[in-house]
Amino acid sequence: MSIILDKVNHIYSPGTAYEIQALKDVNLKIEDGQFIGIIGHTGSGKSTLIQHLNGLMKATSGAIYFHGKDIYDEDFDLRELRNRVGLVFQYPEHQLFETTIFDDVCFGPKNQGLSKEEAGLRAFEALRNVGMPEELYYQSPFDLSGGQKRRVAIAGVLAMKPEVLILDEPTAGLDPAGRDEILDLVARMHRERGITVILVSHSMEDVAKYVQRIVVMNRGSVMYDGTPKEVFRHYKELEAVGLAAxxxxxxxxxxxxxxxxxxxxxxxxxxxxxxxxxxxxxxxxxxxxxxx
Amino acid sequence: MLRDITLGQYYPADSVIHKLDPRVKLFATMLYIVSLFCFKGIAALLVISLFLFAVIRISKVPFKFMVKGLKAIMILMLITALFNLFLTPGEPVVSFWIFKITAEGAKNAVLMVIRLVYLILGTSIMTLTTTPNQLTDGLEKALMPLSKIGVPVHAIAMMMSIALRFIPILIEETDKIMKAQMARGADFESGNLVQKVKNMIPLLVPLFVSAFRRADDLAMAMEARCYNGGEGRTKMKPLHYENRDRAAYLIIVGYLVVVLLCRRFLPFPM
Structure with missing residues (x-):
């Protein structure tokens, strides 16, 4: 039992001319240690959905339970939730800000209240995990290539040692080699640390290769939820909503x-x-x- | 969150006011402001109120959107009212300790508040019914004569429209970076002032970097499409007056004349 979504709805700008229902009665149960892929056309509510999972967005109605506790409870600690559910946004390299790569990766662990040494150790480990060469640790993150920046940004979340790792299109704009590196890294984290991984992706090949379970989003609701084999059996229906097998x-x-x-x-x-x-x-x- | 902030706050609807030429709306807003500051007498106030609420009705914008703008100037209104109430010289009606309220003061306070409310309501009709692009378009065309004396009207209008276009983009970007840093445990709310400013660094640095990157990209994209200033540039939707625009000019001028006539012949009780 890890994360349970119960009839979650989200409406943007309610009561105005720009009102959009981004999530419609979403029910999901995310078990510990699963590797889940979320697919859906642009604007299907994938990004909105994952931002609910660590409490960055508040559902208009419905409830979300993390390990059996309602995250919208008055005394629920949302920062603690964010420490345990790591979220890597789309183009995470745009969030880098520190003067050195090492300091940037330390930002998360320091916010968790770890000492400087502990945060440093975490950063070291995370950077090694993402395969950054050590001679780059004390350089400015702004001098790196796009793929390297992306890896540093992912290390920034990994260093917080989350139980659940959510990645929003982590391979967008990367070359095939960079894509494989990132996905292999995520798969290794899942295998070795046993963390739950949720991968949002547009690449059906990537999803088929790595995940155990696929959630298909369409216009804000869950269309299919099952193993890749089960979901891709509906390839004709998937095509009808702008996806593919x-x-x-x-x-x-x-x-x-x-x-x-x-x-x-x-x-x-x-x-x-x-x-x-x-x-x-x-x-x-x-x-x-x-x-x- | 930040998404709910609407600058330029255009409200899409299908009304005559929406369809009017932006130059008409600019001109009308100007005359309306003039009328607010030179009216005298209850008759004129009635005319203004009637006109204002008629236009609000025609514009089909829900009244609560207009009122939203008032919240922002609540404090200003309060201060203005208090200053007028207590600091206007004249015969005191009520007095206690060092404060005294004069009849003129009370009158001025009420008048000032009405003026401010009407000012915000009137001008928000323009911003609610005109997209920022239409507005700069109208401004550019209206100010074109000034380019003869060397004012770079086109460049100013282009800068304005780019700036306006970038406001929502940067708000969205801020929202995104803020969330990304919050996902890494950043805290933008608690702490004292120094702490708060320090906490903004993880937000501001990426925001500046991205603003410069976007500016670079935009400049490149404009050059790639051979943009080289306003010289000889045509418009996809050139502004031209329709009959309704001419009628609107007549109505707004007529309105000002009526207000001025009221001031001349019915200037009581103020």
Whole structure:
């Protein structure tokens, strides 16, 4: 039991001509240790949703429970919630402000009330985790490349050692190598530390490759919620709301239409390869440990 | 949060006032302000009130949006009223300790408050029914004659519209950075003044960086589209007067004449 959303609604600028309902009766249960992907078209309420999870935005109606406690309770400590639910915004490199990279990463831990030494240790660990070369630690964050800045900003949240890590499109604007680095880092954090990870993404391939569960948002409500295989079975419905399934799903569906006995549930290239080999040669590559 | 602050506060609606040429609205607002400061007598006040509320009705903007602007000047109104009430010389009506209230003072106080309220209501009709872009467009065209004597009217109008366009962008940016830093445990509320100013650094540095980046990008984008000042530049939607604009000019001038006539012939009881 980690985070539970109960009929959460959010309306922007209520009572004016600009009124928009961004979230509509959202019910979600986010279990500890899950790796969840949130997908949805632009303006579907993804960003609004994740900002509710650490109390940055207040729901117009509905309730959110963190470990069984109502976060809108008078005596609930929202800062404590933000310490435990780390949120990496879109383009997080725009929030860097300190004179050195190291100081910037220390900002979060220091706000948690840690001593200078402890904060420093945390920063050190986080920067090493994101793979920053040590000779850069005392340089200005503004001199870095875009990908490096992004990693420093993510380190800034990791250094707070959150139980739940939420990332809003962490790979937007990065090259393929930078994208893989960030996602592998997140997957490693999930594996090694057992933290809950929520990944907002537009890339179906990324989501299919990394997450255990997908939540599809459409016009402010949850459209689908399930494993990647379950969700991508609805690829036609996903297309209707401006989304898509991974390329592999299309390929497998087309091959099946041509009469090949392949598994249309395959969502990653590795799965597709195994299923194709099996269909073509009759060898179950996964059972024979037939990798790459 | 910050999203709710509306500067320029345009309220979209489909009304005659919305459709009027911005130059008409600028001119009308000016004459309206003149009328507020030179009217005399209860008759004129009635005319002004009638005119004001008629325009508010026609504009189809809910009255509560107009009143929003009044909250901001509450303190100013209070101070003005008190100063007028106590510091106007004349025959004291009520007096206690060092304070005395004169008949003139009471009258002035009431008048000043009415003037201020009407001023805000009247001018907010303009800002609520005109987009900032229309406003600068109107201003540019109205001031064009000044360019003959070397006033860079186009440049001023362009700067104004860019500045206005950037206000919501920067507000949104501030909101975003604030949230990002709050997610990292920043605290913008508690602490004494020095502490508060210090706490603003994580907000202000990224904001400045982003403002300069945006300015750079905009300059580049304008150059890429061959922008080189107002010389020979045409408009997509050039302003031109319609019949309703001419009628509006007549009405507003007629209104001022009526107010002035009231001042001349019915200047009581004030």
């Amino acid at each position: 991974p390329q592999v799903t299309y390929l497998m569906n087309e091959l099946k239409a041509y009469g090949l006995k392949v598994d249309t549930d395959a969502t990653t290239i590795a799965e597709a390869r195994a299923s194709l080999l099996e269909a073509l040669t009759g060898i179950d590559s996964q059972k024979n440990d037939f990798h790459r």
